[in-house]
Amino acid sequence: MDLEIEGRRALVLASSRGLGLAIAEALAAEGANVLLCGRSAEKLRANVEAINARGRGRAEYVAADLADAGFVELMLETADVKLGGIDILVNNTGGPPPGGAADLSIGVLESQFQMMVMRVIDLSTRALPAMRQAGFGRILTVGSSGVIQPIPNLAYSNTLRSALVGWTKSLSNEVAADGVTVNMLLPGRIQTERVEELDAANAKRTGKPVEAIREAARLSIPAKRYGDVEEFAAVAAFLVSARAAYLTGSLIRCDGGAIRSV
Numbered sequence: 153m154d155l156e157i158e159g160r161r162a163l164v165l166a167s168s169r170g171l172g173l174a175i176a177e178a179l180a181a182e183g184a185n186v187l188l189c190g191r192s193a194e195k196l197r198a199n200v201e202a203i204n205a206r207g208r209g210r211a212e213y214v215a216a217d218l219a220d221a222g223f224v225e226l227m228l229e230t231a232d233v234k235l236g237g238i239d240i241l242v243n244n245t246g247g248p249p250p251g252g253a254a255d256l257s258i259g260v261l262e263s264q265f266q267m268m269v270m271r272v273i274d275l276s277t278r279a280l281p282a283m284r285q286a287g288f289g290r291i292l293t294v295g296s297s298g299v300i301q302p303i304p305n306l307a308y309s310n311t312l313r314s315a316l317v318g319w320t321k322s323l324s325n326e327v328a329a330d331g332v333t334v335n336m337l338l339p340g341r342i343q344t345e346r347v348e349e350l351d352a353a354n355a356k357r358t359g360k361p362v363e364a365i366r367e368a369a370r371l372s373i374p375a376k377r378y379g380d381v382e383e384f385a386a387v388a389a390f391l392v393s394a395r396a397a398y399l400t401g402s403l404i405r406c407d408g409g410a411i412r413s414v
Contacts, residue, residue, distance in 0.1 A: 157179065157183065160240055161187075162185065162186045162187070162238070163189070163231050163279075164189070167190055168191065170381065171339060173199055175242055175388045178385035178389040179209065180208060181208060181209065182393075183208050184240065185209050185210045185235055187231055188214075189213065189215070189216050190215065190216070191216070196215060199211070216230075219266070219267055223275075228278060237282055238282070239283065239289060239290065241290070242388065243316075245271075246267075248308035250305045250357075253307035253310075256307055261312075264308055265315075269312055269315050273316075280332065283330070283331075284330040290396075291323070293335070293336045295337065295338045296313050296338060297410060298313065298314075301410075301411045301413060305357065316336065325401060335399065335401070339379070339406055341369055341410065342381055342384050343378040344381060351365050372410065373407070373410045383406065
């Protein structure tokens with residue numbers, strides 16, 4: 153299937169590794185021109201070189217930190233210079249530290265809210281006018297299955313990402329008639345460095361071997377395995393494509409059936 157995004161301009165946040173990188177690679181493979189961002193210039197440079205060596209979509213990068221107050225301005229300016237604008241915005245952010253709901257720190261919650269919620273909303277809002285004027289735009293926010301079925305010991309993530317659910321649906325209703333779709337893609341246990349870190353944290357918290365934690369997680373998933381980043385990225389690529397023009401305001405799960413609700 154031709155996703156009809158060749159030549160489209162995509163900004164993918166937190167794309168130095170993991171889900172963000174996989175999405176950037178998938179979009180470039182479809183012919184989109186992609187701007188990667190993250191904190192490590194070294195990793196980004198290597199990623200961009202690898203993508204460009206494969207041909208088709210062109211990749212650029214900008215080293216930036218979501219924690220910086222000037223992050224949004226830098227993203228918009230760089231996207232304008234290196235891509236000529238933004239047609240596709242993939243809001244991907246690193247995960248907050250693990251922890252239980254009874255032990256949340258208001259200070260940590262506030263700082264993570266700035267990075268994971270405020271920056272995402274601000275960047276999306278400021279990218280919207282050009283999308284609406286062009287009659288085409290895609291805003292896809294990578295969330296977590298925890299917004300539907302809260303994940304134990306990930307109370308920060310469950311809380312903060314849930315704030316983006318209401319925003320996604322509200323915004324999608326306002327811009328759908330202008331050719332702009334707004335969706336959330338919810339990963340389950342996808343094999344990434346972040347998931348490896350969480351498994352290690354659970355092992356430390358419970359005193360169990362990390363492989364026991366992973367095996368229990370695999371057995372709890374109907375597919376009996378962790379997902380691959382390529383599988384996840386393929387879903388993301390479709391959601392931001394021209395083919396998905398009638399799909400908006402939705403939470404899409406990519407979790408191997410792990411979420412128990414209908």
